[in-house]
Amino acid sequence: MMHSLPTTFFSIVLLQVPMWGSDSFEVSGPSEPIVAMLGTEALLPCYVTTTVDMKNMELRWFRTQYSEVVYVYQDGMEQAQEQLVDYKGRVELLQDHNPEGRVAVRIRRLRVSDNGMYKCFFKQDDNFGKATLELKVISLGSGPRIVIVGPEDEGTRLSCTGKGWFPQPEVQWKDKSGEKIASEFEYKLQDDDGLFQIEAFFIMRDRTKGKVSCSMKNSFLLQEQVATVSVPEPFVPRTSPWMATFGLTFLNAVILLSAAAVLFAWYTKQDKKMREAKDEKETESINKGAR
Secondary structure, eight states: OTTHHHHHHHHHHHHHOSOOSTTOOOEEOOSSOEEEETTSOEEEEEEESSOOOTTTEEEEEESSSTTSEEEEEETTEEOGGGBOGGGTTTEEEEOTTGGGTEEEEEEOSOOGGGOEEEEEEEEETTEEEEEEEEEEEEBOOEEEEEEEEEEOSSSEEEEEEEEEEBSOOEEEEEETTOOEEOOSEEEEEEOTTSOEEEEEEEEEOOGGGOEEEEEEEOTTTOOEEEEEEEOOGGGSOOOOHHHHHHHHHHHHHHHHHHHHHHHHHHHHHHHHHHHHHHHHHHHHHHHHHHO
């Protein structure tokens, strides 16, 4: 255990110091992120301030950790056994740039998981250097698509949907004059491939706005897609005051008629009983007179 600590410390220092010794070289990467569309390919270049001898130089591209190998070239050949499974068969070294001091790897069939930071590490004899570069994978998905969900008490609910986006797009509603309208709420889902599906809602309370638009924009490329819809003026039903008065009057009339019908039935029944009782008395009087 006492001997492993200095070794570990030396390995950390090795990765963090870009130059070593008077004869060391520098390695640099692109100053701006590398942008590529999903499903295409991307070049990850690194620049070396020395002549690259492929037979004696170790070239290594990795993610956050040194062991998260994207590609390794050592002892004059590719070392595929160290490579992460996700990159097997998709990464190749481009050697035609070596005379220019640029060495690059190509990643084919880009995935969402390829998005992020990379490091390249070059070592020749006792000299080494490393650099950091960023790859941004972009997917401009389908949509937006606006749907009139339906009328509500407060107005007309509209839905704006899109799918297949990466990273998550910015959604913005606007009225016909171009003024921004805030969404009531947004629902997002990331599928198994890492792509975003998003749905945003808002309620049109002012029917005079008529036409509204919904846009979805990639925050990095600043490219957006827009959809527009016109909401018909009479689409949202409103309760007319005279209709409300008529409804209340009709309800009262029904109640009164029902009560009158009940009273009429009760009086009819009572009248029938009284007539039957009178008939019985008259019959009894006639029978007594006959005797």
